[in-house]
Amino acid sequence: MKIISLVIPIFNEAAAIPALFKYLKELSLQLVPKYRLEAVFVDDGSSDRSVELLYRYLPDGVCCRVVELSRNFGKEAALTAGLDHATGDAVIPIDADLQDPPLLVLKMIQAWEKGAEVVLAKRARRSTDSYLKRESANWFYKVHNLLSSQKIPENVGDFRLMDRVVVDALQSVRERNRFMKGIFSWVGFRSVTVDYERAERSAGTTKFSGWKLWNLALEGLTSFSTVPLRLWTYLGLLGALAALIVAADIVIKFVFHGADVPGYSSLMVAIVFFGSAQFISLGVIGEYLGRLYIESKQRPLYVVRPPRQQPSPYPAEESATSATDTEALTAFPPEPRFTTRRST
Structure with a gap:
């Protein structure tokens, strides 16, 4: 029996x-007997009762695995941890707030069965977002796809189905500064799109502030584009050309017309303008240098707590489960697996 893995950052x-557990039970019943459902919960350093509730109310009939990170590493790292620990033939990242409907998984599986290696879930509308978030998201996609050589599909988040061959390829990408939407797009493979309407949150509030979204946007631009660096080269050339033209004009007026060109105020404006431009350009360069510095440390993407005593995710396969639990004791993710098997 093939396994469908859901990766759920918490x-x-x-x-x-x-x-969430209620929906997982319903989904598991609809997948049987053709598929078995695996739910990989990745706790990203929660400070509430999330972990306690995960262990207390693990749903019957669903093979569950709880991966506890030692602290809050961020959603991109938590998502990576989930992909590393998922064992399914197809893997689907999904949020715990149920804005991405789990029952859409059935439609995605149908597309996967027809040969798609990646099934993208695209939001038909962003009606559940505020006006500011909608506009900022639209501008982000436009700017990113304009500046980056690696395009990302608009209004498509992390919610997607990926064949095992795609997940194995993702596990070979171990960069520390992670923008998962870009990495998903970078690895390629055959993809199809399924449209859906995103619901309101089932409970709780969003954990992504405007500042976090801004930093994520910067991560995306600097991870997949060097255009900002080149842009300052071009602006520098234009500034030098403009300075030469102004200098030539001053010399001509002084030599041929004897005009002494006053310019204290204009000189100060020019100094302030070009000084500000230099600071901005240094900031752009600093963003790239900072990321190189972080990459050079080669720290693990995440650290996993020793696993608690929990029910075996696959009762009939105790030996396989024990090996997986032992593996979770290490701070480093499992070695990437490579396969040439095509999706079914």
Whole structure:
């Protein structure tokens, strides 16, 4: 029996967990007997009762695995940890708030069965977002796809189905500064798109502030584009050309017309303008240098707590489960697996 893995990052989602378990039970019943459902919960350093509720109310009939990170590493790292620990033939990242409907998984599986290696879930509308978030998201996609050589599909988040061959390829990408939407797009493979309407949160509040979204946008631009660096080269050339033209004009007026060109105020404006431009350009360069510095340390993407005593995710396969639990004791993710098997 093939396995469908759901990777569910958890960060202070105690209010949403009861409804999440209910949906997982319904989905598991609809997948049987053709598929077995595996749920990989990745706790990203929650400070509420999320972990306690995960262990207390693990749903019957669903093979569950709880991966506890030692602290809050961020959603991108938590998502990576989930992909590393998922064992399914197809893997689907999904949020715990149920804005991405789990029952859409059935439609995604149908597309996967027809040969798609990646099934993208695209939001038909962003009606559940505020006006500011909608506009900022639209501008982000436009700017990113304009500046980056690696395009990302608009209004498509992390919610997607990926064949095992795609997940194995993702596990070979171990960069520390992670923008998962870009990495998903970078690895390629055959993809199809499924449209859907995103619901309101089932419970709780969003954990992504405007500042976090801004930093994530910067991560995406600097991870997949060097255009900002080149842009300052071009602006520098234009500034030098403009300075030469102004200098030539001053010399001509002084030599041929004897005009002494006053310019204290204009000189100060020019100094302030070009000084500000230099600071901005240094900031752009600093963003790239900072990321190189972090990459050079080669720290693990995440650290996993020693696993608690929990029910075996596959009761009939105790030996396989024991090996997986032992593996989770290490701070480093499992070695990437490579395969040439095509999706079914």
